[in-house]
Amino acid sequence: xxxxxxxxxxxxxxxxxxxxxxxxxxxxxxxxxxxxxxxxxxxxxxxxxxxxxxxxxxxxxxxxxxxxxxxxxxxxxxxxxxxxxxxxxxxxxxxxxxxxxxxxxxxxxxxxxxxxxxxxxxxxxxxxxxxxxxxxxxxxxxxxxxxxxxxxxxxxxxxxxxxxxxxxxxxxxxxxxxxxxxxxxxxxxxxxxxxxxxxxxxxxxxxxxxxxxxxxxxxxxxxxxxxxxxxxxxxxxxxxxxxxxxxxxx
Amino acid sequence: xxxxxxxxxxxxxxxxxxxxxxxxxxxxxxxxxxxxxxxxxxxxxxxxxxxxxxxxxxxxxxxxxxxxxxxxxxxxxxxxxxxxxxxxxxxxxxxxxxxxxxxxxxxxxxxxxxxxxxxxxxxxxxxxxxxxxxxxxxxxxxxxxxxxxxxxxxxxxxxxxxxxxxxxxxxxxxxxxxxxxxxxxxxxxxxxxxxxxxxxxxxxxxxxxxxxxxxxxxxxxxxxxxxxxxxxxxxxxxxxxxxxxxxxxxx
Numbered sequence: 471x472x473x474x475x476x477x478x479x480x481x482x483x484x485x486x487x488x489x490x491x492x493x494x495x496x497x498x499x500x501x502x503x504x505x506x507x508x509x510x511x512x513x514x515x516x517x518x519x520x521x522x523x524x525x526x527x528x529x530x531x532x533x534x535x536x537x538x539x540x541x542x543x544x545x546x547x548x549x550x551x552x553x554x555x556x557x558x559x560x561x562x563x564x565x566x567x568x569x570x571x572x573x574x575x576x577x578x579x580x581x582x583x584x585x586x587x588x589x590x591x592x593x594x595x596x597x598x599x600x601x602x603x604x605x606x607x608x609x610x611x612x613x614x615x616x617x618x619x620x621x622x623x624x625x626x627x628x629x630x631x632x633x634x635x636x637x638x639x640x641x642x643x644x645x646x647x648x649x650x651x652x653x654x655x656x657x658x659x660x661x662x663x664x665x666x667x668x669x670x671x672x673x674x675x676x677x678x679x680x681x682x683x684x685x686x687x688x689x690x691x692x693x694x695x696x697x698x699x700x701x702x703x704x705x706x707x708x709x710x711x712x713x714x715x716x717x718x719x720x
Numbered sequence: 721x722x723x724x725x726x727x728x729x730x731x732x733x734x735x736x737x738x739x740x741x742x743x744x745x746x747x748x749x750x751x752x753x754x755x756x757x758x759x760x761x762x763x764x765x766x767x768x769x770x771x772x773x774x775x776x777x778x779x780x781x782x783x784x785x786x787x788x789x790x791x792x793x794x795x796x797x798x799x800x801x802x803x804x805x806x807x808x809x810x811x812x813x814x815x816x817x818x819x820x821x822x823x824x825x826x827x828x829x830x831x832x833x834x835x836x837x838x839x840x841x842x843x844x845x846x847x848x849x850x851x852x853x854x855x856x857x858x859x860x861x862x863x864x865x866x867x868x869x870x871x872x873x874x875x876x877x878x879x880x881x882x883x884x885x886x887x888x889x890x891x892x893x894x895x896x897x898x899x900x901x902x903x904x905x906x907x908x909x910x911x912x913x914x915x916x917x918x919x920x921x922x923x924x925x926x927x928x929x930x931x932x933x934x935x936x937x938x939x940x941x942x943x944x945x946x947x948x949x950x951x952x953x954x955x956x957x958x959x960x961x962x963x964x965x966x967x968x969x970x971x
Contacts, residue, residue, distance in 0.1 A: 535813055535816075539787065
């Protein structure tokens, strides 16, 4: 029931994600932020099992930061996407029971689990869990984590990458995951054109959200929209139909 | 004595670990480095030995950041430094990943010192030939800190310290002249300590200032030149004030 989708506009890239945290029939919270800011100019929107999603996105974020400290310059969006995809691919092929040699870049001692990450441009599904006292589940593929990575590079401009739970990587102008993708992709196919202004793009996102709310049987009530442009990655807006209740005062 | 310095894991009869002491010698041959802790900033300075004409000096960075709030300068074997710095950077991110908190200066110093100590107690390896000055602001308290580690793996906190070439003279100078400073005064104090042992001029000194808000900022050569000029002017004024009255008045 998770919906994550994104598109590239004129000088910016945008990712929208639903914000419900669900466990079978129980909704834990409706304001869960599933779009992680990887660094100043990159977003990673991920869908999938909560534990896996957080583990993976945080792992990617820390490795992106490590690269920046080691090399003095940030990773490009394409590089971050490919790194994420690679981690995902490795996780899928890893022998969980016998801890095999890990790659040098993963100097954080992690055991992969499946996670899907979406960077404002990529959708990646792989999860890596720190080996420090974490349960190592059997089986590599979780519930299909997908992710999209969106980023802005000074020389290239905005870009969006789609990464799915089996480490497919595509550079796209628009992409979507989850059940909501049936509706949002169709809306985007109809209304998207390259070089949309921010207002047009947000209108399109709103159209997609309306479709999802109307047509998906258990649709998520709230969405968060984040954008990345030359000034950086930031939260743009929330689209809420249900606000979490305030704590009752004593 | 020659028998006891081949293997690192062997004590000499009078309780020395010669390899560690030889590593300290390597440090003493390294470039001068100084660190001064102020109330709102910590300044690191290193001596820049003359760069060969064809070398791109930007690729030789002697003061590095380990995280957004931690920086390090060192004296000794630069290649060993690269390895330690890499491990420290990984540890900074790993700490953030596992406990969701940035490292404190003491934690990362303890980690680096721990690494250095490990290599004094293993077979077949030699100690890291460098002493590091680690500075930063603790993430929750916001208190500035300066720590020093050495090849034996000991570490301690300092208000100001120097290491590398002629570190004794710099330390003596700091002991005589240290007082709680802030902002530009801290920078001046660090430069004055370095100038005791280094040829003056912006191209022989590298200075970086760590502040809470801006993180690590490397000073431009022009800025350093300007401050050096200020210091020289102050020194000249102090000399003139101390000079005996001119001959004319004694007539």
